[in-house]
Amino acid sequence: MTVPAVGSSAPEMRLRSQYGEPLDLGELLEDGPVLLVFYPFAFSSVCGGEMHQLIELHDRFRAAGITVVGLSVDSKYALQAWSMEMGIPFSLAADFWPHGAVARAYGVFDEDRGMATRGTFLIGASGMVEQVLVHGPADARDFTVFLPAGAPAAPESASH
Template sequence: MTSTPEGAQAPDFSLDDQHGRPVSLSSLRGAPVLVVFYPLAFSGVCSGELAELAELHPRFAETGTRVLAVSVDSVFALRTWSDREGFPFRLLSDFWPHGAVAESYGVFDAERGVARRGSFLIDADGVVRWSDHTPVSEPREMARALERARALTA
């Protein structure tokens, strides 16, 4: 499966966050949304990426961009990780059906059973305006997503 292309309508989804509350992409229309897929909670590269994203979160908020981080981890694992790290954004569980949302965006690695590193900046109307993909062993530069969010909302 190929990644959701820029200019396409972003696949809608409804997933539970780290507190067990449902979040649907369509309910966030009217503001940009950055959807960040990552392989697993508590892993080294993912921890670094989400720490950087947390550090940049106030700047995303200044642009009106909402941040959602998605993995195949359970709600319980995400809650423990979020509580420990103090993430200011919602962590969404793509646990069951396993990886279905990551698959709909073209970033599910069926061999490993996890999402690949994919970021999607979605505009207020639900259209993908930018995406970024990096190998699973390499961290993304979250500042690039912030630059694109600023350009989108300028």
């Protein structure tokens, strides 16, 4: 499947979080836009760096009304351990079984390696894809491009 284009309807997402809670894109969109962040694997170096950036930006995304959800093919157990170790303040979705089904629907599943690539999708409250960024597995992203113009700066006390 191909990557959904800007202006198209976002594919459905119904997965479980790192704590086993249901994550349904339609329900999440009731609270406003959702940033879906696909990444290859928990506990990997580039993914860890990206999670640190998302943790640092989390308050700014929340202030802008955007819910952040990370997605990988890891099990909820691995995601829970990684989330606790890193102090991740947002949901991580386990696209574990059927293996990579949501990543496939978003066109960011690497069939040869059995993992998601680095796809990022800003889904508007209407369910339409508003912004897309896809990188290869070794290429870290800059998530600040998904913050709306005029989004509040991070509080000084939030620096790490």
